[in-house]
Amino acid sequence: MSRRALHWDGLRVPFVTPWSAERLPLGRIVRRRGVGGEGIGYADEHRGDRRYGALWVRYAATPGRGEPLFPTMHPLRQRQAMAHMLCGVCGKPPAERTAWEKELLGEGHLFVMRAVEGQPIAEGEKTTSPPTCLPCAPEAVNACPRLRKGYTAAVVGYAPLWGIAGIPYHPQTLQPLPEDRVSGQPFIAVDDPLLRWTLAARTVISLHEVTTVDLDELTVGAAA
Numbered sequence: 024m025s026r027r028a029l030h031w032d033g034l035r036v037p038f039v040t041p042w043s044a045e046r047l048p049l050g051r052i053v054r055r056r057g058v059g060g061e062g063i064g065y066a067d068e069h070r071g072d073r074r075y076g077a078l079w080v081r082y083a084a085t086p087g088r089g090e091p092l093f094p095t096m097h098p099l100r101q102r103q104a105m106a107h108m109l110c111g112v113c114g115k116p117p118a119e120r121t122a123w124e125k126e127l128l129g130e131g132h133l134f135v136m137r138a139v140e141g142q143p144i145a146e147g148e149k150t151t152s153p154p155t156c157l158p159c160a161p162e163a164v165n166a167c168p169r170l171r172k173g174y175t176a177a178v179v180g181y182a183p184l185w186g187i188a189g190i191p192y193h194p195q196t197l198q199p200l201p202e203d204r205v206s207g208q209p210f211i212a213v214d215d216p217l218l219r220w221t222l223a224a225r226t227v228i229s230l231h232e233v234t235t236v237d238l239d240e241l242t243v244g245a246a247a
């Protein structure tokens with residue numbers, strides 16, 4: 024896993040951003056019976072293609088090759104970020120926090136998300152957005168057009184795996200079901216039978232022990 028800082032047009036490219044050379048052709052989708060029942064698989068499936076019981080879209084891991092594909096996320100780096108609470112911008116794990124980050128965040132994790140209609144992050148809210156470390160938070164807001172329109176921040180005590188987001192396939196035709204352009208890729212819980220018929224592209228976690236914070240105050244305090 025590379026955490027080398029990469030730049031494009033003078034801007035740092037976030038850890039979770041995919042690069043054009045990382046896109047791989049889609050493997051041939053077949054019907055497969057495995058542990059937990061029937062679902063989709065790759066004709067040439069290998070161990071790394073499956074996680075949480077779901078088949079995952081294939082991507083190479085060669086950050087820095089080609090062009091960054093804003094504003095999407097690399098499915099496997101996003102999954103790593105969610106599994107280990109890595110910062111989505113720099114890839115830093117919680118174990119490498121500075122003393123002032125530890126003081127301000129405790130054992131919690133900072134999440135900065137688009138505030139839909141000005142709403143703060145709700146208890147139990149589900150998300151595909153990785154956490155952000157404190158030093159990266161102002162940059163995360165400034166560099167993201169979606170967040171600049173209005174964001175909310177919270178320190179989250181507990182963020183377990185909830186499921187995946189991806190493209191469901193039809194069990195008979197083995198063709199992807201048309202994507203809902205409004206709501207995007209559906210969130211599928213880990214215990215949902217539909218999981219085995221979905222090509223996963225994101226990990227979904229749920230956010231608990233949510234404390235809304237003022238990012239300006241937090242980062243000013245941090246700099247002091």
Ligand SMILES: [Zn+2]
Nearest residue numbers: 110113156159
């Ligand atoms: Zn960071």
